[in-house]
Amino acid sequence: MFETQTLVSLGVGLAVFYIVPKILGFRRAVQSIGDWPGFRTIFSDRFLWFPFTVPGISPGPQRSFYKKYQDFAQAGVDVVSAVNYLPTPQVTYYVADPAIAKEIVGARARFPKPLEFYDILAAFGSNILVTEGDEWKRQRKIAAPAFSEKNNRLVWDETVLILHDLFHNVWGDREVVELDNAMDITVGITLLVIGVAGFGRRISWNEDSIAPQGHSMTFKAFLHSDLAAYAMLTLDALNEVSHRLFLRILFPDWILRWGTPSMRHFIRAFEEIKLYLAEMVEARRAAKTKEERYDLFSNLLDANEDELDSAAKLTDEKLVGNVFLFLVAGYETTAHTLAYALILLALNPEEQEAFYQNIKSVLPEGREPTYDDFSSLSYSLAVFNETLRWFPPVVDIPKQSAEDTTFTTTNAAGEKIAIPVPRGSYITLCAPSLHHNPKYFDEPSRFRPARFLDPGSRARDAFLPFSGGPRGCIGRGFAETEAVAALTLLVARFRVTVREEARFAGETREARAARLLRSQHSLTIYPERAPLVLTRR
Ligand code: HEM
Numbered sequence: 001m002f003e004t005q006t007l008v009s010l011g012v013g014l015a016v017f018y019i020v021p022k023i024l025g026f027r028r029a030v031q032s033i034g035d036w037p038g039f040r041t042i043f044s045d046r047f048l049w050f051p052f053t054v055p056g057i058s059p060g061p062q063r064s065f066y067k068k069y070q071d072f073a074q075a076g077v078d079v080v081s082a083v084n085y086l087p088t089p090q091v092t093y094y095v096a097d098p099a100i101a102k103e104i105v106g107a108r109a110r111f112p113k114p115l116e117f118y119d120i121l122a123a124f125g126s127n128i129l130v131t132e133g134d135e136w137k138r139q140r141k142i143a144a145p146a147f148s149e150k151n152n153r154l155v156w157d158e159t160v161l162i163l164h165d166l167f168h169n170v171w172g173d174r175e176v177v178e179l180d181n182a183m184d185i186t187v188g189i190t191l192l193v194i195g196v197a198g199f200g201r202r203i204s205w206n207e208d209s210i211a212p213q214g215h216s217m218t219f220k221a222f223l224h225s226d227l228a229a230y231a232m233l234t235l236d237a238l239n240e241v242s243h244r245l246f247l248r249i250l251f252p253d254w255i256l257r258w259g260t261p262s263m264r265h266f267i268r269a270f271e272e273i274k275l276y277l278a279e280m281v282e283a284r285r286a287a288k289t290k291e292e293r294y295d296l297f298s299n300l301l302d303a304n305e306d307e308l309d310s311a312a313k314l315t316d317e318k319l320v321g322n323v324f325l326f327l328v329a330g331y332e333t334t335a336h337t338l339a340y341a342l343i344l345l346a347l348n349p350e351e352q353e354a355f356y357q358n359i360k361s362v363l364p365e366g367r368e369p370t371y372d373d374f375s376s377l378s379y380s381l382a383v384f385n386e387t388l389r390w391f392p393p394v395v396d397i398p399k400q401s402a403e404d405t406t407f408t409t410t411n412a413a414g415e416k417i418a419i420p421v422p423r424g425s426y427i428t429l430c431a432p433s434l435h436h437n438p439k440y441f442d443e444p445s446r447f448r449p450a451r452f453l454d455p456g457s458r459a460r461d462a463f464l465p466f467s468g469g470p471r472g473c474i475g476r477g478f479a480e481t482e483a484v485a486a487l488t489l490l491v492a493r494f495r496v497t498v499r500e501e502a503r504f505a506g507e508t509r510e511a512r513a514a515r516l517l518r519s520q521h522s523l524t525i526y527p528e529r530a531p532l533v534l535t536r537r
């Protein structure tokens with residue numbers, strides 16, 4: 001009897017203090033948006049402990065990547081709502097309407113970033129990506145000059161050197177190169193590019209080989225400088241860290257330290273990287289002679305030294321935070337996109353042929369492209385864009401409304417309608433959904449780079465892989481330069497095909513595409529396993 005009473009009062013207590021407020025909060029949230037069509041679930045899609053897609057329970061993570069435009073097609077409108085009960089009742093709007101997306105990215109103060117979603121990227125120190133308001137403004141002002149035309153030129157020249165090193169010294173000028181996974185080479189390329197164009201450290205693929213033509217030092221000499229060793233280790237550690245960063249959110253440090261070998265490995269890499277970055281900043285500052293250098297890191301330090309207003313100078317902690325961010329943002333996104341590009345070219349031989357013919361017409365007689373060819377190589381950029389359209393590495397771009405406002409969109413009947421947006425609503429710009437909106441893309445599920453070159457195409461209006469406005473990607477030029485150089489050099493020399501494997505003999509074209517494009521995500525999405533063959537043309 002006593003026990004039943006205790007249980008009953010516990011139950012009543014729970015209901016009154018926990019469940020009832022959630023239900024009331026949920027109801028209020030639904031009312032505040034006039035019951036705009038969408039998801040009504042227990043958890044939001046950002047609830048890390050329930051990362052599954054179950055109707056009524058959670059819309060699921062990375063939903064827009066898996067569903068593309070489907071949810072919006074079903075709703076008959078380009079904005080869909082989501083309201084959840086736990087952990088706190090909240091409104092989220094999913095946006096696949098390009099005009100609304102543009103309004104949002106253009107109005108930094110009205111639609112700031114919800115910084116609570118960025119903890120993972122603040123782990124190494126405050127940085128430009130994870131700040132808002134005046135603090136962001138200060139950091140962006142110092143970081144912006146780093147991404148100069150001179151840096152782009154450096155990115156181009158170094159990408160060319162890195163690929164030549166790969167072709168000659170790693171692949172030994174072989175006719176046929178078999179790759180277990182497209183990522184194996186693209187991660188290598190982008191790590192070496194960020195190593196040199198980000199941090200001024202040239203690293204060759206084969207550590208022991210003699211530096212190729214045009215290099216200023218051999219790898220041995222390079223290893224002799226402590227700074228270089230730090231940079232190298234940093235790059236190695238980085239690969240480990242960014243794939244496991246989510247562990248830091250789930251487990252406190254002391255559990256990681258005593259946890260499984262992979263957890264221990266993670267925490268060690270994490271501690272090392274922080275130390276290396278701090279030491280790199282110190283070493284650069286202590287250097288006596290100042291050379292002309294255009295890597296991001298040197299540019300950032302110079303801009304910080306030149307800042308006259310001492311209150312605006314970045315502290316060492318923020319310098320380290322930004323250096324870390326450049327490292328993460330600068331290689332993973334580009335590596336993953338390049339891998340998808342190679343896979344899509346292998347799966348679409350006609351498109352690859354059109355690309356190759358374009359390269360031949362821009363660069364007759366096998367001339368090697370230079371940075372000055374960048375604008376003539378718009379087809380290469382279109383291949384990169386079409387890949388980003390399908391596989392935008394940053395799947396969702398989160399924002400929040402700082403005020404009560406309304407969005408205007410059109411319904412299926414073509415009438416203008418107003419959507420109430422209460423202050424505090426989360427807004428998710430769903431890049432894959434935008435990128436498959438059939439009002440802007442003919443045959444959205446076809447890989448067709450030329451759509452970006454068609455005059456009159458609306459493709460560019462609904463294209464947001466780098467976000468936009470003042471908070472848009474600061475490294476877009478860096479990434480485009482690297483990608484155009486890498487794709488042009490690779491496809492000029494090699495035909496890219498899918499590697500045949502006995503166990504997949506006889507699979508349909510669709511099954512093969514699905515197998516090669518199957519994706520995972522760490523900080524960004526990447527192809528799980530894509531074996532390719534490169535055959536010299
Ligand atoms: C394919 C390659 C890339 C893609 C798709 C990409 C995408 C993005 C996106 C979507 C944002 C906005 C994120 C948000 O709102 O939370 C962003 C911001 C940023 N990106 Fe990139 N990025 C790429 C390459 C790079 C590279 C190469 C660098 C540097 C070397 C870089 C540095 C940054 C920085 C510093 C920011 C923060 C800007 C700010 O908040 O003011 N990104 N990027």
Ligand SMILES: *[C@@H]1O[C@H](CO)[C@@H](O)[C@H](O)[C@H]1NC(C)=O
Binds near residue numbers: 460
């Ligand atoms: C590629 O996309 C960018 C926006 O990210 C745009 O500025 C550029 O004009 C596009 N170029 C081509 C050739 O598609």
